[in-house]
Amino acid sequence: MKTQIGIVGAGPAGLLLAHLLRLEGIESVVLETRTREDIEATIRAGVLEQGTVNVLNESGVGERMMREGFVHHGITLRFGGRSKRIDLAGLTSGRSIMVYAQHEVIKDLVTARLDAGAPIEFGVRDVTLQDLDKEAPRIRFRDARGELRELNCDFVAGCDGFHGVSRPSIPSRRRSEFVRTYPFGWLGVLVEAPPSTEELIYAHHERGFALVSTRSPQIQRLYVQCDPEDRLENWPDERVWEELRARLATDDGWVLKEGPIFQKGIVAMRSFVVEPMQYGRLYLAGDAAHIVPPTGAKGLNLAVADVRVLSRAFAAHYREGRGDLLAQYSSMALRRVWRAEHFSWWMTSMLHRFHDDTPFHHRLQLAELDYVTSSRAKATTLAENYVGLPLD
Ligand code: RFL
Numbered sequence: 001m002k003t004q005i006g007i008v009g010a011g012p013a014g015l016l017l018a019h020l021l022r023l024e025g026i027e028s029v030v031l032e033t034r035t036r037e038d039i040e041a042t043i044r045a046g047v048l049e050q051g052t053v054n055v056l057n058e059s060g061v062g063e064r065m066m067r068e069g070f071v072h073h074g075i076t077l078r079f080g081g082r083s084k085r086i087d088l089a090g091l092t093s094g095r096s097i098m099v100y101a102q103h104e105v106i107k108d109l110v111t112a113r114l115d116a117g118a119p120i121e122f123g124v125r126d127v128t129l130q131d132l133d134k135e136a137p138r139i140r141f142r143d144a145r146g147e148l149r150e151l152n153c154d155f156v157a158g159c160d161g162f163h164g165v166s167r168p169s170i171p172s173r174r175r176s177e178f179v180r181t182y183p184f185g186w187l188g189v190l191v192e193a194p195p196s197t198e199e200l201i202y203a204h205h206e207r208g209f210a211l212v213s214t215r216s217p218q219i220q221r222l223y224v225q226c227d228p229e230d231r232l233e234n235w236p237d238e239r240v241w242e243e244l245r246a247r248l249a250t251d252d253g254w255v256l257k258e259g260p261i262f263q264k265g266i267v268a269m270r271s272f273v274v275e276p277m278q279y280g281r282l283y284l285a286g287d288a289a290h291i292v293p294p295t296g297a298k299g300l301n302l303a304v305a306d307v308r309v310l311s312r313a314f315a316a317h318y319r320e321g322r323g324d325l326l327a328q329y330s331s332m333a334l335r336r337v338w339r340a341e342h343f344s345w346w347m348t349s350m351l352h353r354f355h356d357d358t359p360f361h362h363r364l365q366l367a368e369l370d371y372v373t374s375s376r377a378k379a380t381t382l383a384e385n386y387v388g389l390p391l392d
């Protein structure tokens with residue numbers, strides 16, 4: 001089997017890259033270890049930056065998002081029992097965010113690709129990348145029927161997430177990794193209930209962070225900070241509600257609307273970057289190259305920004321024989337990545353309880369929250385990062 005770009009992973013990075021390349025007339029094959037049903041049902045991100053929304057619309061896969069997604073013009077920071085709104089649109093000349101679930105983006109991209117008759121190999125196993133530093137790299141894998149196959153490509157795009165095979169295929173002497181793990185995770189739940197708020201609430205509390213997000217007028221997405229090693233058995237529904245009620249309590253009579261919890265999961269929090277995001281003919285994109293803690297809602301958006309730059313670089317290579325954009329891919333992508341790393345780390349540090357917290361540290365967090373919600377300059381810093389800096 002032969003193709004121009006072999007894409008490992010059918011997450012947002014791999015699927016959008018395949019889609020953007022197809023629009024440029026560049027052929028690709030997407031390999032994915034999981035099934036279509038599984039990738040379309042995995043609950044992850046919810047917040048799309050304006051730039052991400054534009055990329056999806058301009059490439060023709062934004063129609064359902066525009067119909068079913070929700071545009072938000074602000075967010076609320078809640079601390080000390082009070083709520084303060086950050087006017088995202090007012091502080092950024094009208095930019096906003098879209099609340100539309102990641103698995104809905106995945107469904108739209110899978111449909112677009114399959115409708116165009118382009119291949120996605122689901123259920124592959126034993127993926128290995130060969131000859132990445134040679135003219136003709138190859139991807140070996142076992143397909144869903146168990147047959148050994150080989151894909152010859154001009155380039156390989158490693159879009160297989162944090163636990164994929166692409167990044168470890170770069171010899172360790174040729175990559176530098178930057179890591180921070182946080183001493184907490186998020187317990188996330190999906191709830192059948194009407195929204196308690198029109199905009200997302202990020203809450204700082206002595207018992208730990210809490211977040212109120214949404215999926216639809218009927219389904220809400222709520223998170224509480226927890227021990228990353230904690231087990232779901234320790235979080236019966238009543239305990240989830242008790243923590244949410246306590247951490248979100250205000251002195252103005254606001255009430256959290258409750259309902260049946262139908263999905264629960266715990267995610268660990270880390271910051272991670274690999275440099276460079278390229279080796280030979282392998283280009284990494286999305287979580288394969290970098291992870292941010294979800295507090296800044298940046299992970300999926302970074303994946304989109306990466307593949308936009310990468311698809312343009314491949315287009316310049318095939319159309320004009322130019323290699324300069326491919327050569328610059330890693331440094332261009334990393335500039336945005338490190339900005340988002342800093343923002344996500346800052347939001348996380350400001351809003352969470354750390355195990356070694358002292359009263360001094362707690363007061364510093366409150367001072368920072370007070371400043372962010374009262375200084376136009378600081379609020380603008382939050383707003384322009386949250387809605388996303390303009391794409392290159
Ligand atoms: P993904 O989504 O992990 O996709 C990688 C795909 O590769 C497959 N794979 C392989 N395929 C072939 N061969 C192999 N050897 C393979 N190994 C793995 C996997 O099965 C998978 O399908 O990475 P990608 O495409 O880079 O996308 C990144 C995003 O998924 C991620 O950054 C976001 O979900 C992060 N994130 C958020 N991002 C936002 O922009 N806004 C948010 O509001 C937001 N909230 C979140 C989040 C992530 C969360 N979790 C669960 C970590 C909230 C949460 C709770």
Ligand code: PHB
Nearest residue numbers: 045046213221294295297
């Ligand atoms: C979500 O809706 O899942 C969500 C929203 C905002 C975040 C992270 C996750 O910062």
